Amino acid sequence: MTIVFETEKQTIKMLRLSALLVLLAFVSICKGITGGKESVPHSRPYMASIQRNGKHECGGFLVAEQWVMSAAHCFLQGTDGVKIVLGAHSLTKPExxxxxFSIDTVYKHAAFSLANYDSDIALVKMTSKANMNDAVSALEFQRTGEALPQPGDVVTSAGWGSLNNLGLRPDTLQEVDVEVIVSNLCxxxxxxxxxxxxxxxxxxxxxxxxCDGDSGGPLLYQNVAVGVTSNGGKKCGTLKKPGLYTIISNFTDWIEKTMRE
Structure with missing residues (x-):
């Protein structure tokens, strides 16, 4: 009986080891956001990490010295304990x-709908202006009338969000190239x-x-922000639940009016 029991324990250990190896193999495939790669340090100087109590929650991007664009749903819990960090590559290492920056005011678009994440865009006014340099600079964003990327065009996003559906978070900024999907399909x-x-x-x-944690970051086409990372399926990288991005140019009047205040 003892021999049989020991054999069973060895079998269980082998099964656990096999499961762990499969898990590690899956994680190793996901080298960036989900299937992306690490960005060259400070090659995206407009990127913002929106942190609550020192922990990264959402992304954003600098659009003017005192203004960051992000997603409305990133601020559903208010701004207590929230800071904006610019000029980062690593979230934890001193740089x-x-x-x-602290937040002066968050302007969420009035038409934002939690039911379907329509109009998921926000502008954040910081309490002071950023010091613009090689590591911190504003990103150009698309205005009304400018041509959107078409189905099949390659667009890029970046962020510190989860690397996979297991919730593994990176320490350094990641980026990924994806393709626009025809609207009728979505x-x-x-x-x-x-x-x-x-x-x-x-x-x-x-x-x-x-993936989770990339919300609020930019969707880039030809180095111009055309979208704000908004929402997607419950599982990142799922065929029929591609990433959703708010079209920035649809909100030009609101953006210009808000930033004049």
Whole structure:
């Protein structure tokens, strides 16, 4: 009986080891956001880490000396304990390039809907202006009338969000190239159905996607921000639940009016 029992224990250990190896193999595939890569340090000087009590929650991007654009849903819990960090590559390591700011006011678009994440865009006014340099600078964003990327065009996003559906978070900024998906596909019932609106772009690629914690970051086309990372499926990288991005140019009047205040 003892021999049989020991054999069973060895079998259980082997099964656990096999499961662990499979898990590690899966994690190793996901080298960036989901299927992306680490950014060259400070090659995206507009990136902002929005942190609550020192922990990264969402992304954002600098659009003017005192203004960061992000997603409205990133501020559902208010701004207590929230700081904006600019000039970062690593979230934990000390970097002379880092600048930290408190928030003066968050302006969430009035039409933002938690039901489908329509109009998921916010502007954050910091309490002081950023010191603009090689590691911190503003990103150009698209205005009304400018051409949006078309289905099949390659677009890029960046952030410190989860590397995979297990919730593994990176310490350094990651980026990923995805492709714009035709809107008629994203509005199909087996994709997003009626939740997909004219204020959204959907984009992804096989095993490449933005993920939890990337919300608020930019979607870039030809080095211009055309979208704000908004929402997607419960699992990142899922074929029929590609990443959703708010179309910035649909909100030009609101952006200009808000930033004049």
């Amino acid at each position: 002379e390039s880092k600048q930290e 509005s199909r019932g087996d994709y997003y159905g009626l939740k997909f609106t004219s204020n959204m772009i959907c984009a992804a690629k096989k095993r490449k996607d933005t």
